[in-house]
Amino acid sequence: MSAVDFTSSKAPDSAPSNFIRQEIDADIAAGKLPQGAVITRFPPEPNGYLHIGHAKSICLNFGIARDYPNARCHLRFDDTNPSRERAHFMERIKEDVRWLGFDWGDRLRHASDYFDDLYGYAKRLIESGHAYVCSLSQEEIRSSRGTLTEAGRDSPWRDRPPEQSLDLFRRMCAGEFEEGAHVLRAKIDMASPNINLRDPVIYRIMHAPHPLTGRKWSVYPMYDFAQALSDAIERVTHSLCTLEFEDHRPLYDWFLRTLEIPSPPRQIEFSRLNLTHSVMSKRLLTHLVEQGHVSGWTDPRMPTIAGMRRRGFPPEALRDFCARIGMTKKDNIVELELLENCVREACEPIAPRAMAVLRPLRLVIENFPPDRREDLVAPNHPNDPSLGTRELPFTREVFIERDDFMEDPPAKFHRFAPGKEVRLRYAWLVTCTDVVRDPKTGEVVEIRGIHDPDSRGGNSPDGRKVRGTVHWVSARFGVPARVRLYDRLFHEAAPSPDPQALGGQINPASLEEIDDCILEPSLARVPPGALFQFERSGYFVADSEDHAPDSPVFNRTVSLRDTWGRKRGR
Ligand code: ATP
Numbered sequence: 216m217s218a219v220d221f222t223s224s225k226a227p228d229s230a231p232s233n234f235i236r237q238e239i240d241a242d243i244a245a246g247k248l249p250q251g252a253v254i255t256r257f258p259p260e261p262n263g264y265l266h267i268g269h270a271k272s273i274c275l276n277f278g279i280a281r282d283y284p285n286a287r288c289h290l291r292f293d294d295t296n297p298s299r300e301r302a303h304f305m306e307r308i309k310e311d312v313r314w315l316g317f318d319w320g321d322r323l324r325h326a327s328d329y330f331d332d333l334y335g336y337a338k339r340l341i342e343s344g345h346a347y348v349c350s351l352s353q354e355e356i357r358s359s360r361g362t363l364t365e366a367g368r369d370s371p372w373r374d375r376p377p378e379q380s381l382d383l384f385r386r387m388c389a390g391e392f393e394e395g396a397h398v399l400r401a402k403i404d405m406a407s408p409n410i411n412l413r414d415p416v417i418y419r420i421m422h423a424p425h426p427l428t429g430r431k432w433s434v435y436p437m438y439d440f441a442q443a444l445s446d447a448i449e450r451v452t453h454s455l456c457t458l459e460f461e462d463h464r465p466l467y468d469w470f471l472r473t474l475e476i477p478s479p480p481r482q483i484e485f486s487r488l489n490l491t492h493s494v495m496s497k498r499l500l501t502h503l504v505e506q507g508h509v510s511g512w513t514d515p516r517m518p519t520i521a522g523m524r525r526r527g528f529p530p531e532a533l534r535d536f537c538a539r540i541g542m543t544k545k546d547n548i549v550e551l552e553l554l555e556n557c558v559r560e561a562c563e564p565i566a567p568r569a570m571a572v573l574r575p576l577r578l579v580i581e582n583f584p585p586d587r588r589e590d591l592v593a594p595n596h597p598n599d600p601s602l603g604t605r606e607l608p609f610t611r612e613v614f615i616e617r618d619d620f621m622e623d624p625p626a627k628f629h630r631f632a633p634g635k636e637v638r639l640r641y642a643w644l645v646t647c648t649d650v651v652r653d654p655k656t657g658e659v660v661e662i663r664g665i666h667d668p669d670s671r672g673g674n675s676p677d678g679r680k681v682r683g684t685v686h687w688v689s690a691r692f693g694v695p696a697r698v699r700l701y702d703r704l705f706h707e708a709a710p711s712p713d714p715q716a717l718g719g720q721i722n723p724a725s726l727e728e729i730d731d732c733i734l735e736p737s738l739a740r741v742p743p744g745a746l747f748q749f750e751r752s753g754y755f756v757a758d759s760e761d762h763a764p765d766s767p768v769f770n771r772t773v774s775l776r777d778t779w780g781r782k783r784g785r
Pocket residue numbers: 257258259260261267268269271272293455456457486487488489495496497498
């Protein structure tokens with residue numbers, strides 16, 4: 216895999232052309248679309264939550280449906296493995312697709328809707344001598360498949376008469392046999408250089424109840440067979456999937472050809488999305504959830520769509536990201552910084568500004584009367600007056616960020632230090648005059664200062680230069696809150712995909728929880744999901760699971776700048 220850095224690329228203005236759209240254009244020009252309209256599908260298996268890789272596929276498939284005349288995209292659940300699937304996952308998948316901004320209309324489908332048809336197709340394959348019931352064990356089938364350099368061996372059941380296979384298949388379906396007793400295999404070519412064509416299994420016995428069809432079936436179709444024929448039944452024109460299915464395409468085409476499907480769908484593969492500092496397979500994500508390495512599928516550190524949403528990423532950011540990475544035929548790994556930049560760009564115009572102090576230090580303004588309250592007015596957005604203004608109560612005691620004070624600062628430190636004058640944003644110029652220490656530790660626990668009464672609004676009355684501006688919150692009116700700072704889940708850019716090693720690779724600083732933050736009072740009683748820019752700190756969202764208006768919990772969506780990249784000296 217090659218590392219690709221798209222960080223500096225510009226967002227395209229509209230859906231970009233890509234090699235898949237070019238193939239579709241060529242098919243349309245050649246008159247290959249029987250109904251004249253493109254039909255795509257997004258076929259998730261409901262065995263986990265969707266991740267950002269799925270977002271790439273959703274934007275591709277639903278994006279084509281949006282952009283081509285009369286085109287459609289089906290949301291089809293690939294529910295062919297009842298042992299791993301949950302109805303709950305289906306609901307979450309639908310929610311995530313909708314949240315991303317796409318709509319399947321009345322085209323919600325399930326592979327299980329076609330179980331009767333698929334059964335019929337399988338019988339047709341048996342009748343025409345293209346499939347047989349094989350009674351080898353799973354292990355025997357595996358060991359007789361051969362290798363890349365060695366042909367496979369024919370099953371002793373390969374020439375079983377079709378009537379016998381039909382009878383056995385019917386009885387498999389009626390639940391007469393144990394799991395593993397028999398399978399139905401396509402009869403293709405045990406010597407094919409493509410292992411997928413060496414008599415692949417197309418049906419297996421499973422006694423698990425299915426979330427939608429209950430106990431009706433005791434056999435379930437395998438992925439390749441179900442996928443090809445579900446596409447055919449839905450008259451999908453372009454079946455877009457990831458590169459690992461390239462070697463399966465001959466099998467996909469074999470099913471359609473052998474069953475004489477008119478105007479068969481065309482499979483086109485594209486590269487999977489991989490992101491640095493993440494893992495992207497549902498198997499590994501399931502492991503993280505089940506082992507308690509994260510709080511669940513919606514943990515804001517997860518690369519799931521639900522996790523990103525809870526983290527505060529706007530859906531436009533994900534769509535923009537998918538547009539920028541484009542479509543390729545070559546596997547690559549995309550830098551997380553590109554996604555973070557898309558998030559910053561999407562948040563900037565929509566997030567109202569607010570002031571919040573994450574690590575408070577008390578500042579007492581000695582020449583400001585104790586009972587006085589001044590309601591200052593601040594714009595909610597520096598460039599968008601339509602977002603309105605808010606009142607900021609100012610009082611004698613305010614909190615500032617602990618980092619905004621240094622007792623013995625270096626030359627370029629423009630924030631508070633003894634004797635230094637600093638602007639409190641929207642308020643007054645304040646000079647630090649004194650510090651108060653903890654008698655035991657000697658640590659500074661409070662600073663004192665005086666304000667220039669003529670500098671209201673933070674304006675210098677005589678043109679004297681005040682370089683530093685810091686944010687603050689009134690100590691009397693501030694709202695205490697818990698804030699969670701998130702960072703990348705894995706230290707390494709490319710974590711080892713060994714499930715056992717996964718826990719040990721987690722970045723311990725990926726979650727830092729701070730309990731005694733102070734928010735400006737306008738942030739009291741905001742609803743879950745509300746997104747803000749906390750000035751100078753980053754974008755933050757009210758947590759969708761733990762936030763309550765009277766006990767606020769905010770997640771840091773993303774910092775204002777790429778601090779990680781800077782730390783690494785880039
Ligand atoms: P995983 O390996 O994460 O379990 P999957 O391919 O098994 O993924 P499905 O639910 O079967 O998950 O995927 C639904 C669709 O999403 C498929 O068409 C698949 O090709 C696509 N998809 C899955 N992962 C990615 C990815 N990382 N990048 C792009 N598309 C993806």
